[in-house]
Amino acid sequence: MAMRTVLGVVVLLSAGPALAQQPAPLPLTKEPPGASSCSGCHGRSGGIPAIKAKSADEVAAAMLEYRAGQGSPTVMDRISRGFTEQEIRDIASWIVQPR
Amino acid sequence: MGGPTPNRRAVLKTCLLGASAAALAQPVFAQARPKVVVIGGGFAGATCARFLKRHGLDVALVERNRTYVSCPMSNAVVTGLRPMDGQKFGYDMIRAEGIAVIHEHAARIDPQARQVRLDNGTILQYDRLVLAPGIDMRFDALPGYDAAVAENVPHAWKAGPQTTLLQRQLEEMEDGGVVVMSVPPVPYRCPPGPYERASLIAHYLKTRKPKSKLIVLDAKDSFSKQRLFQNAWKELYPDTLEWVGLSQGGQVTAFEREGKTFVTDFERYKADVANVIPPQKAGAIAFAAQVTDRSGWCPIDPVTFESTLQPNIHVIGDSAIAGAMPKSAFSANAQAKVCAEAVAMLLEDGVPTSPKLINTCYSLVAPDYGISVAGVYAPAKGVLADIEGAGGVSPLDAPASVRATEARYAEAWFETVTAEVFG
Numbered sequence: 001m002a003m004r005t006v007l008g009v010v011v012l013l014s015a016g017p018a019l020a021q022q023p024a025p026l027p028l029t030k031e032p033p034g035a036s037s038c039s040g041c042h043g044r045s046g047g048i049p050a051i052k053a054k055s056a057d058e059v060a061a062a063m064l065e066y067r068a069g070q071g072s073p074t075v076m077d078r079i080s081r082g083f084t085e086q087e088i089r090d091i092a093s094w095i096v097q098p099r
Numbered sequence: 100m101g102g103p104t105p106n107r108r109a110v111l112k113t114c115l116l117g118a119s120a121a122a123l124a125q126p127v128f129a130q131a132r133p134k135v136v137v138i139g140g141g142f143a144g145a146t147c148a149r150f151l152k153r154h155g156l157d158v159a160l161v162e163r164n165r166t167y168v169s170c171p172m173s174n175a176v177v178t179g180l181r182p183m184d185g186q187k188f189g190y191d192m193i194r195a196e197g198i199a200v201i202h203e204h205a206a207r208i209d210p211q212a213r214q215v216r217l218d219n220g221t222i223l224q225y226d227r228l229v230l231a232p233g234i235d236m237r238f239d240a241l242p243g244y245d246a247a248v249a250e251n252v253p254h255a256w257k258a259g260p261q262t263t264l265l266q267r268q269l270e271e272m273e274d275g276g277v278v279v280m281s282v283p284p285v286p287y288r289c290p291p292g293p294y295e296r297a298s299l300i301a302h303y304l305k306t307r308k309p310k311s312k313l314i315v316l317d318a319k320d321s322f323s324k325q326r327l328f329q330n331a332w333k334e335l336y337p338d339t340l341e342w343v344g345l346s347q348g349g350q351v352t353a354f355e356r357e358g359k360t361f362v363t364d365f366e367r368y369k370a371d372v373a374n375v376i377p378p379q380k381a382g383a384i385a386f387a388a389q390v391t392d393r394s395g396w397c398p399i400d401p402v403t404f405e406s407t408l409q410p411n412i413h414v415i416g417d418s419a420i421a422g423a424m425p426k427s428a429f430s431a432n433a434q435a436k437v438c439a440e441a442v443a444m445l446l447e448d449g450v451p452t453s454p455k456l457i458n459t460c461y462s463l464v465a466p467d468y469g470i471s472v473a474g475v476y477a478p479a480k481g482v483l484a485d486i487e488g489a490g491g492v493s494p495l496d497a498p499a500s501v502r503a504t505e506a507r508y509a510e511a512w513f514e515t516v517t518a519e520v521f522g
Contacts, residue, residue: 015167034455034475036150036436040516041459042431047511074493074505075459082455082475082489099153 032090034083042095051095060092131314132157133446136215136225136489138205138384140167143416143431144231145450148168148198150439151229156446156451158316159199159223160347165189167521168258170289171428172513174296177266178303178465188521208388210409223468227442230397231403231416231431232382232389233257234288237395240378243354243362252359252373255296256288268372269300276310276371281351283378284318286396288426290418291323291472293376295462298328301336302465315342316361316367317349323425323473324462324492329367351375381418388412393466397421397498399477403451404434414437423474430458432516455486461509469505 042051051059066073067080067088080088105251133156137148140162144302145295148160167188175371193201203217210227236254238245244252255265269278280301283292297315305312313336322328332340337397343349355362358514359373380395390397398413399406404413415438415517417432424430434457450510459473476483 029450031437031440031454033453033477034439036459037433037455037457039436039519040432040457041508043515043518047514048508074501074508075214076472078473078489078491079457079459079475080489082457082486087455 011015032094033087035094037047037093038091038095056092056096056098059096060089063092114428120510132258132466133226134159134224135227135229135442135446136161136223137229138162138215139233139382139416140164140193140200141231141233141416141431142169142171142428142516142520143233144229144433145190145193146435146495147229147231147415147439149520150191150197152196152443154439154443156443159201160190160193161201161203161217161223162190163204165202167515168262169428170256170292172510173255173258173262174292174299175463175466176258176262177269177296178299179266179270180299180426183263186262187375188517190521192522196246205384206387206402207386210388210412216503217230220395223224223444226458226470227411227413227448228388228411229386229415229442230382230388230418231440232384234379234426235382235418236381237378240283241351241354241375244375244377248354248356252354252356255374256292256376256379261275261470265372265374268305271313272308272372274311275310275370276308276314278304278311278313278372278374279359279360279368279370280313280315280374280376282315282319282322282349286374286426287379288383289460290330291460292429293317294322294324294328295464296338296374297342298331298336298462299440301332301340301508302475303338305339311339313315313338313340314370315349316351316363317342318346318351318366319349320344320346323460324470326495327470327492328462328464330372330495331470331499335465344449344463381414384416385418390414391399392420394420398450402453403445403481405440405441405445413442420482422475422476423485424456424458424483425460425474427458427460428516430456432520433457445494455482459512461505461508463509464502465506467506468499468502469507469509471505471508472500 041048063080065071066077126284135151135156136159137144138161148158154156188373190200206218207216213225252266255261300313348363351361353362359370361368381391385391390408392398397418398420399414404415406412415434416495417426437454456476461471470493472492475486
C-alpha cells in the first residue's frame with residue numbers, strides 16, 4: 001500500500017514540467033516519519049547490518065520483533081519502540097526502494 | 100584557485116535572478132529552478148545540500164574550508180588510536196553532483212532581500228537559505244580562557260589543528276604528569292563527548308604513562324550515559340581518572356595561563372596538560388542572520404527547521420535549538436534530510452508533514468568497549484520532543500561481547516555516515 005503511494009507520487013512529479021529533465025528526483029512527499037534517518041547507519045558500506053538486500057517484509061518483521069523485546073539487537077530495540085506498527089511497515093516499504 | 104568558476108556562475112545566476120524576478124513567478128523552471136543556498140559544509144550542511152539537489156533544486160554550498168575535519172572519532176586521534184587523515188573529507192563528490200561548492204566565507208545575510216554576501220563581494224540570491232554553521236567557542240565565558248590562550252591550551256572541540264595540539268601535548272607529557280580537563284554546562288556540542296575523551300585519555304595514560312593522572316572538572320552533576328561511563332571508569336581506570344562534579348566543587352571559575360591552573364571555588368588544579376572545553380554558541384553567521392535568541396542558539400520550527408525569527412531561513416545541526424535532540428553529527432545528518440524535504444515541499448507550495456527523527460551516539464570507553472545512547476523525536480508543543488518509551492542507553496549489565504560490538508558499530512557508523520555526507 002505504502003509502495004503504491006510512493007509510486008503514485010513519482011508518476012505525478014515526472015509529469016510536471018519542472019522536473020522533466022532532472023535525473024531521478026526523490027519523491028517530494030511522504031518520506032514516512034523517521035525513514036530518512038536510517039541511512040545514517042545502514043548504508044552501502046558494511047559494518048552495521050545492511051538492509052538494502054532485504055525485502056520490506058523482512059525489515060518490518062525484524063523491527064517489530066525488536067520492538068516486542070525479542071532478538072538481540074544493540075540499539076534497534078530502543079529505536080523501534082519510537083514507532084507504531086504502521087509506521088514501521090511504511091518505513092520498511094520506503095527504505096527498500098532504490099534511490 | 101579553482102574558486103572563480105563557481106563564483107562567476109553564481110554571479111551570473113544572481114544577475115539573471117535579479118533581472119527576471121517577475122518571470123521567476125511563472126513556471127519556466129527548466130532554466131530557473133528555485134535556488135537554495137546552504138552555508139556550512141559539515142554533517143548538517145553537506146548532507147542537506149546533497150538531498151536538496153536530489154529533490155531537484157538549484158543548490159549552492161558555501162563552506163570556507165576545502166577540507167572538512169570531523170569531530171566524531173577525533174577523541175581517538177587525540178589519544179593516538181586513529182590517524183588524523185581518517186578525519187578529513189573533501190567536497191569533490193558533492194561538486195560532482197552539480198552543487199556549486201563555493202569556498203568562501205559568508206560575511207553578511209540580508210533576510211529581507213534574501214541575499215548572502217561573501218567576503219569576495221559575490222552576492223548569492225536565494226529562495227530559501229539553510230544555515231548549518233556549527234558552533235563557536237564563547238571565549239568571553241571563562242575568565243582567562245580566550246582565543247589567544249587556546250593556541251597553547253587546546254579546547255580541541257573543533258577538529259583540526261586543535262586536535263593535533265592536544266595529541267602532541269599528551270605525547271610530550273612525562274609519565275607522572277597531571278592532565279586536567281574542564282567540561283561546561285549544557286548545551287554544548289556532543290553531550291557525551293567530554294566523557295569519551297576522558298575515557299580515552301585515561302586509557303592512553305594507563306597503557307603508556309601509568310604514573311599519570313586525569314582530573315575532570317565538571318560544571319554539572321549529571322551527564323549523558325553517566326552510569327555506563329562511571330561503571331566503566333571504576334572497572335578500567337580506578338587509579339587514573341578522577342571526576343569532580345559540580346556538587347564536589349567541579350565548576351571552574353577561572354583559568355590561569357601561567358602555570359596552567361584551573362581555579363574553582365574550593366581549589367586550584369595545576370595541569371601539565373590542560374584541556375578546556377569552554378561554553379559554546381551558534382556559529383557567527385547565525386548571529387549575522389539574526390536567527391539567534393538570547394541563549395546564543397537558534398530557535399526553529401520543529402517540522403521544517405525554519406527559523407522562528409526570520410522567514411525563509413532554516414537552521415540545522417549544532418546551532419539549532421532542537422529540543423530533546425542532542426547536538427550530534429547523527430542528529431545533524433538526520434535533521435538535514437528532513438529539512439531538505441521540507442524546503443523542497445515549501446518551494447512547491449506544499450505543506451510539510453510532521454516528521455520523526457532518530458539519533459544514535461556511540462562513545463568509546465576503551466578501544467574495544469563501546470556504549471550508545473539512542474532517541475526518537477517528533478514535534479510536540481512547538482519543539483522536538485522525546486518519544487516516550489523509546490530510546491535510552493546500552494544495558495548496564497551487558498557482557499564484554501556487546502561492548503565490543505558497539506565499539507565496532509561506532510566505527511561502522513562513522514564510515515557509513517561520512518560516505519553519505521561526503522563520499
